[in-house]
Amino acid sequence: MRWNIVLAALVWIAPAALADEGMWTIDNFPAAKVKAVHGWAPDKAWLDRVQKASVRLDGGCSGAVVSKTGLVLTNHHCISDCAEALSSPSNDLLSNGFLSADLREERVCPGAEASILQSVSDVTKRVKDATRGVPAAEIAGRRGALLAAIEKETCGENRKKRCEVVSLHRGGQYNLYVYDRYQDVRLAFAPERQAAFFGGDPDNFNFPRYAFDISLVRLYRNGEPAEFKVPLAIDPDGAATGELVFTSGHPGWTERLLTVAQLEFQRDHFLPWRIEYASQLRGSLLTQAGKGEEEARQAEEALFGVENTVKVIKGQRGALVEPAFFGLKVAEEKKLREALASDSALRARFGNPFADIEKVIPAQKSAFLGYQMLEVRLGAGSVLLADARALVRAAAERDKPDAERLTEYGPSRLATLERTLLAESPVHPTLEQLQIEFWLLKTREYLGADHPAVAALFGPRAAAEIARELVVATRLDDPAYRKRLWENSGETAASNDPAIALYRLIDAAARKAREAYETSVSGPLSIASEKVAGLRFAVLGDAIAPDATFTLRLSYGTVQGWTDPVLGPVGPFTYARGLWKRATGAWPFTVASKWSTAASRIDPDLPMNLVSSNDIIGGNSGSPLLDRQGRIVGLVFDGNIHSLGGAYGFDPALNRTVSVASPMLLEGLRKVYGATVLADEMQGR
């Protein structure tokens, strides 16, 4: 409970310039600073090599190319969606794990997609020129159209490329990212979930830890393993305490540049709402999983996801309600406000963006629930309703000029949408029913029974009844039917499939809620945030890493434990022997059976997991932990509990990255799973 006091003390003592903070873009890596602090920094060649082997996995993960024939090392929890999709009641790959004997046995992950960044170019000037003087209400639309056009110019309809314009520094900078895209990703190896997720939710975000959270997938091109000249090598000896290490991955989202007014909205409104929403869903899924084996199998992925979410959001809120933590954010802003107040040139350029943002918050408070429930969280995870929306909207959007489409239906984005929609992923009826009922009830709760969209959704039926009837009667669980509708807008428009019919009842309301949010909240916020970013650059220079945006970032740090206010000193490594010691015999503290069998073959002193001071966040899962030679010394799979406040600020004293140690990566593959062929491939033998 007292950790933020410790944090405050340390941050004030150690100048920010010395902290290992920042998820840096490859093209703006602070090599000079790293060299000054740590005596070594990567050069251009090192950065290039690492970039070309760093994989982004759709769904929010990272990975590393570890063989010349496209093998990618990532986390188990990054492919659990895939393992679940490939499972059946008779063979649950999550429970049993998976090992392909050879290439022919590798199994396509339905809907999976991987990308590797090839180039970055600055398009800031073009975007700013095009949006200068545009009214707040139109800015989102205007900019969206331009970004779609820029993406299309470079990538066109080429499915092997992926183009995305990325906004850094909250609109301070726009870059075009061009990726090689892989839409054929196959599962080669996954351990049993029990090995990957030993300790379950209780140990999640905790350390000491004993997880073998790894998996191997392979990228294919034209039906053949994709070729890579310079994969990353695995160091069989691993890292030492104090060693300088790097992570290369795709952190998804941080909000370190939010203003105090925005942080207050997060702390007092948005995060508490999310916790309540997710906690109720968590309870539902837990009890659903207790109904029977098949219900449990269907609910498992969603349950782990929501439990992870609850922990994350609670950690974020917990950081923001600590006065010491929040005080740092207030102090940072005060500095900028003072600079503004004392410099008329800055005022002329930026006005008072803090006040602009404060004015937007009331609209955000009144608009966010409608936007969330009708648009962002449609169906609370229901694939059927997501597919229904994709079909209904695609039918409408495809007829529009590029510039007028909703972003995700833009020409360069449709391929990803189609890939997801047409994937042969199984639909889980008992899970769907739960999710749709939950979403209906929560939508009514938040918007009120008298809201027109709610009245339309419910009509004369109860939520459970609507969900049950929909799941029984829909045909959207059939990929062939989805394909037919996808290719035939007219048929979609005429369809009376109950999932499509239900979604259609609120399509207009959902579009309206989104437009209202963009017009009254996102638009004005983006204009003001851009000014805050400009002010930041003007006052602080470019010493600040941009917020995470699910694009490639490099962080640096050293292998080190921390002194925990509750636990006391925590060392940087755990060892195999600790696994046997911590096991109680009951889930989630059971040792996976293959590990029990192999117990005598595992060196008890082999490092299992380790922590380092790298600055990471969700999305970095599966990132390689690299040494100076660019060799993999660990596989990032988590952060410690103090890392959760990292969404809003980095605490060098306590925030730690958790990885599987490289010696155990190889030992586990060889001695526990007999994955000799794959291990040889990774070691270039």
Next chain:
Amino acid sequence: MRWNIVLAALVWIAPAALADEGMWTIDNFPAAKVKAVHGWAPDKAWLDRVQKASVRLDGGCSGAVVSKTGLVLTNHHCISDCAEALSSPSNDLLSNGFLSADLREERVCPGAEASILQSVSDVTKRVKDATRGVPAAEIAGRRGALLAAIEKETCGENRKKRCEVVSLHRGGQYNLYVYDRYQDVRLAFAPERQAAFFGGDPDNFNFPRYAFDISLVRLYRNGEPAEFKVPLAIDPDGAATGELVFTSGHPGWTERLLTVAQLEFQRDHFLPWRIEYASQLRGSLLTQAGKGEEEARQAEEALFGVENTVKVIKGQRGALVEPAFFGLKVAEEKKLREALASDSALRARFGNPFADIEKVIPAQKSAFLGYQMLEVRLGAGSVLLADARALVRAAAERDKPDAERLTEYGPSRLATLERTLLAESPVHPTLEQLQIEFWLLKTREYLGADHPAVAALFGPRAAAEIARELVVATRLDDPAYRKRLWENSGETAASNDPAIALYRLIDAAARKAREAYETSVSGPLSIASEKVAGLRFAVLGDAIAPDATFTLRLSYGTVQGWTDPVLGPVGPFTYARGLWKRATGAWPFTVASKWSTAASRIDPDLPMNLVSSNDIIGGNSGSPLLDRQGRIVGLVFDGNIHSLGGAYGFDPALNRTVSVASPMLLEGLRKVYGATVLADEMQGR
């Protein structure tokens, strides 16, 4: 979202003295003020008469004696526990309702208890003398012993009396309350839940409203209906708009006198934790209810309870995060702090109690979860674990001198405990299993898998397994077995019943957590709060009503609607016709079948529900709404959504009490339910 701005404006314009704020004790009712504002106030005779007809129902409700033979009018939701206990899979009284044809058919509510306040005497001096100079760590124990002694002096072991020393103004004042106690409470009438709870959770705390939330129970003495000389009469015409009205009831809990530091703890830590905890439980119960009819029946009461809780706590937190609302509390405290700063005599008497409280908060932050999970929320509602604790602890506590016992095992309290424990209430196995599993998981989550109590609880088993085995094998579901253990401490100590065995694993840890909390939090807080209360009296006089304490209170107000920031103007009455209009045909907006059948017999223009500006809070459910003649013009059953902030402050512009209108009380009984005999009895015919 903007309501607190309206509130702030109005509160500052209208001096607090004019607002109808306050849940006043009968012996300190501000008659002069009421007369000044409303032109009339009750006299001593009126107050006496109302007091003697005002019923407190254990479990947190109120009621009114409405016949000379002990008939008590209260809410349906106040007897739903009883209706559930009297239900079986073949006759669910919650679904079907209940009407006794005559006295012989009235059914004993298992474990129910009612009390009627007879006298109040001030024991402040005695308590203060005995605790003066006692160290903080010992104060709770010392005072507890004295209160138990005072209670015993007057009530002894007399089960027809109930003695409780009540602390008002957070320790500013101590009063001995003496009640007539009734341990034979029988159900005479309950409508179907669908009539009582029309609109369900979505309409709970909302208005306009169409609920027939009434029930009738009868108090018995020595097996015969208890006799009352002056019951309260029902006004068949009801109240008019603008009319002065009173509520007489037992509001359970407010925290309007908390300091800013305490409110911050509520806002940032305690309430968010409660929301997360209750929301997960809510999701579990909702999904459990979807498993099957019997699971639904067993879960129903718990589900409605937790949904109510979630709404209440969210409303409380929502009020505290509104800067205007919180600003009022800060301003109030500022006034007191300034008075203290400018007056050395005050400082000499009280020191700086605000600073004292601030110093306690860190301990509260670190100790509350252990105390909550091991002590306050043991079993998350599980009757089996509550009974196991009562048995284990009673066996230990009864051997101790009175002064050393835990409060609830004190000589004057044991009767209530015994009554609850030995009641022939059914135990719901599927519900118990859910609650115990939930509690185990949450305890591990909050205290950590390595906490000794958690390690002891789990051993080598999973939570679901522990809960399942316990529920299957325990004998505590048998009242005869509970009685045997209750009467035989030795047998309890030797019992290996799995519920007792599980509880025994943590009894020491739970006692320790409670003691730690009392020593480091409650004790110091009570000393400081007493000083704040003293300061308040010194600075503000006795113009402030004490916080609610589940003791008899009178509030005054007028029949009036409000202007809602979201809904616009809301009138004070709803009418029968609105019920038919609002019905959708699907739960929870279905009209109960008896009402559908009786539709043509109900005057559509008859008032159904009404709102008034009385200041109430949870515990007031079942309170009579009274006119100047002391006649019942309504039956309080809810507050509007703005009333939820009432835990921390009263908003005269928006906070409204919701009642069933008296004309509909009689019309419903006679025309919908044919409860002619009971209606005649109420009307003295």
